Amino acid sequence: MNSKTMGSRIVGALIAAMAWRPKPPRGYRGLAAAMAGVACVLVPLASYLASEWARGQALDELAETARARLTLYTATLTAEIEKYRVLPLTLAWDPDVAALLAAPRDIALIDRVDRKLAALNAGAALSALYVMGRDGMTLAASNWTEESSFIGRNFAFRPYFTDAIAGRVGRYFAMGTTSNIPGYYIAYPVWAPVRAENQTLGVVVAKIGMDALESAWHQMAGERVFVSDRRGVVFISNVPEWRFRTLAPLDAETRREVERSMQYEGTSLLPLPPMDSSLVHQAAVPGTDWTVHVALDNRPVNVRAWSAGLGAGIATLLLLAAGLVVLQRRLALSERLEYQRRAHLMLEHRVGERTAELSSANARLTAEIAERERAEQAAERAREDLVQAAKLAALGQMAAGIVHEVNQPIAAIRSYSENAGLLLERGKLDLVRANLLEITGLTERVATITRQLKTFARKSSGVLVPVSPRASVERSMALLGAQTQALGAEMVLELPDQSPMVLADEARLDQVIVNLLRNALDAVAARNHRLITVSLDQDGDYVLLRVRDTGPGIPEEDLPSLFDPFFTTKEVGVGLGLGLSISYGIVQGFGGRIAAANHEEGGAVFTVALRRAPDR
The missing domain is CATH 3.30.450.20 (PAS domain)
Incomplete structure (x- = not known):
């Protein structure tokens, strides 16, 4: 029996009682007897119907609460098992x-x-x-x-x-x-x-x-929460006595299956105590064969039904007394309509409050999702900024050598320009033309250096395109030319004339090669024989770029940690230990791999495996 039907029955009973007109009794005793008779019939009936109606209303509201609670419990259970995945x-x-x-x-x-x-x-x-x-x-x-x-x-x-x-x-x-x-x-x-x-x-x-999780659920006063598997075995509950009990007695075959699996070894798997099915609600846990149950406390329902029954009985007595004393049926009808209107408004108010709570919870979840997405985007931007900062830091360390590379042709241009002016005064046009050709070559050399700097310093687009590894190596060596000459080192290229293209981002690939070459220069700085060899090879669908130096090599115990962030074998203040870690992340982003080892003839060798670009 739903709450609407119960309410209709209450109103109908009250109207029928008020519409009944007994024969007027003779004298006071007769009137009192008539009133007592009507009260004995109507008051218990009104109390019973009102209590049942209130019980139905309370159960409906508890069902709504249970649905919201089940959503919360299911979300917390899912979050608990997924946060450690x-x-x-x-x-x-x-x-x-x-x-x-x-x-x-x-x-x-x-x-x-x-x-x-x-x-x-x-x-x-x-x-x-x-x-x-x-x-x-x-x-x-x-x-x-x-x-x-x-x-x-x-x-x-x-x-x-x-x-x-x-x-x-x-x-x-x-x-x-x-x-x-x-x-x-x-x-x-x-x-x-x-x-x-x-x-x-x-x-x-x-x-x-x-x-x-069970401790957190235990704080929910008046609610008994438990989770069962596909066989009906309760394995999570905020009631410790209910853990490893069953929703219903297990048949012999199911019990043997559970015992063979040893899933609940050492438990008796006795049935749960009987519960009112109208107070137990359940929902499936997405992605599992589990079911979350909420057994609500029946005391609020009983208190509400008792209060409603008592209130209805008292109200009925008052209505009878008022009807008998005042004899104003119209007023009594108006009071009943007002009572119904208030009950309806209260119901609407409670529904509005519940709807507002659900809307607020949905808004909070939406805000949390948006905040997580913003955090992920911020983390990605931070990674991009770290790569760009490392690139600019390397550029700053190479600045002195690059300035030297630029100053040489500029000084030569100035000398040729002055000589051209003198030769022009003397009328030696052929020599002037030769000086101007030299100036043109020197300006092209400066333009080449600035193009290499611009390519190296620009921010990555993040898009993988076919890139020539040979061209990238040549640009990187040109940027480090001054540092190489200053150390008295020699770089040997063992590159094929027609090297295959690889899938990479040009600016980031230059950064990786510059990092490897700078590390190689640091490694050979204190050696008598300062040789760095760069070679290209193929291994199936991968192109292997190797950078070998004649330095002291890498201690075996440092090899596993070489690409960890902030790990460095250099002296304090020389480096932060981020170069190889950033290079490792860049190569991984290309879908390739990078490894370090000691060469059998001495020194270290770094191997970068890059995916070969498909032939057009």
């Missing part, structure tokens, strides 16, 4: 993790990965982070120092492992078989260097505890 995804691409899966018996590598996982887990406040091999054996874990460490334990039976090792993202909620602590598992595959079918090296898993 990036951590195992990032670790899946970590070089140390890939190296560990390739050499699972390397003790030093295991220790380094253990410590890295422990540090990340401490900062993210997860239950655990761990790395598993293709056979399901745990090789490294954030809890490696604890007695219940996962290291050496095989979890190949878990569905999240089978999904991730097959190349998919594994998601699973279960009771821990080692720690006896429940949690939500997110697993990502770790791919081999050559990504192909069945080329996963292992799996990175993050275990997320739901204690914080």
Whole structure:
């Protein structure tokens, strides 16, 4: 019975009661008896109907509240499990993790990965982070120092492992078989260097505890929140006694299936206590087979129904008394209409308030989304500004040599101009013409230097187009010509006459090559034999650009950290350690890769692999 039908029944009963005209009794006793009889019939009826109507109204409002709450709880649950997704995804691409899966018996590598996982887990406040091999054996874990460490334990039976090792993202909620602590598992595959079918090296898993979420839900007074899986097993709840209980008794086959999966190992899976279905509302969690339930407190409903019933009974008595005393049916009807109007206005007011709350929540979500987009755009602009700042910083460090390169032809132009004036006075026009040709060549040389500076200094467009690596190397060497001469170094080019084009941004590729050449000049500065060799080669769909120097080489322990931000082997004040890190990011943006190694004949060699541009 809905609230509108209940309201109609109340109004009808009151009108019928007021329209009934008993025979006028004789004397005071008869009138009192008649009034008592009418009151005995009408007051209980009005109280019952009013309480039922109020109960229906309260249930409707609770249903609206439950829908809003379900939206909030679903959003918080989704946010809780998704905010940690990036951590195992990032670790899946970590070089140390890939190296560990390739050499699972390397003790030093295991220790380094253990410590890295422990540090990340401490900062993210997860239950655990761990790395598993293709056979399901745990090789490294954030809890490696604890007695219940996962290291050496095989979890190949878990569905999240089978999904991730097959190349998919594994998601699973279960009771821990080692720690006896429940949690939500997110697993990502770790791919081999050559990504192909069945080329996963292992799996990175993050275990997320739901204690914080349940604690936050526990603050919602009067609301019992719980989450069930596809089998009807409750695994998250702000009522601790309801955790690992079922919505309904499990049949024998389902219970055997749960026991075989060990998903809820050590739990009894008893049914929940009976609940009023009108007070329980539910909603599906997007992207999962989970359902969020909200069991609302029935006390406000009962209090409201009791108050309405009591109020209706008192109102009925008052109406009867007023009707009997004043005998003004018109006034009584007016009072009833006024009561209905106020109830309708109150209902409209409450609906308006609820609508305003939902609109406000939607506006806040929209503002948060816009703020996140602005933050991402600001971060991208900051990265672009960092690259441009590094480029201008390098240009500033080369300024002295470039000024020297420009001053030489300018001085020569001045000398030729003065000689041309003297020769013109003497009438030696052939020599004047020769001087003017020399001046033309020198101005072209200055123009070439300024064009190279303009190309190097301009801000990148971010668009990848076919670029000649040979031309980029020649421009970069020209910018560093003065510094090379000042050091007494020699640059040797081993470039083919017809080098293939690569996909890159011309300005950023120049920046990468300038960074590598400047590092090479710094490396050979203190050596007797100062030689830098630049070569081009092809490897399938990639063009390999190598820069080799005759410097002291790179310490083996520094090679893994060479491209990390702010890592430098130079003296304090010489560099910030951002050049190679920025170059690494630029090459990655081209879809290529950059690596450093020590040459077998001495010195260091940097290899930049760039995608070959398609032939037109």
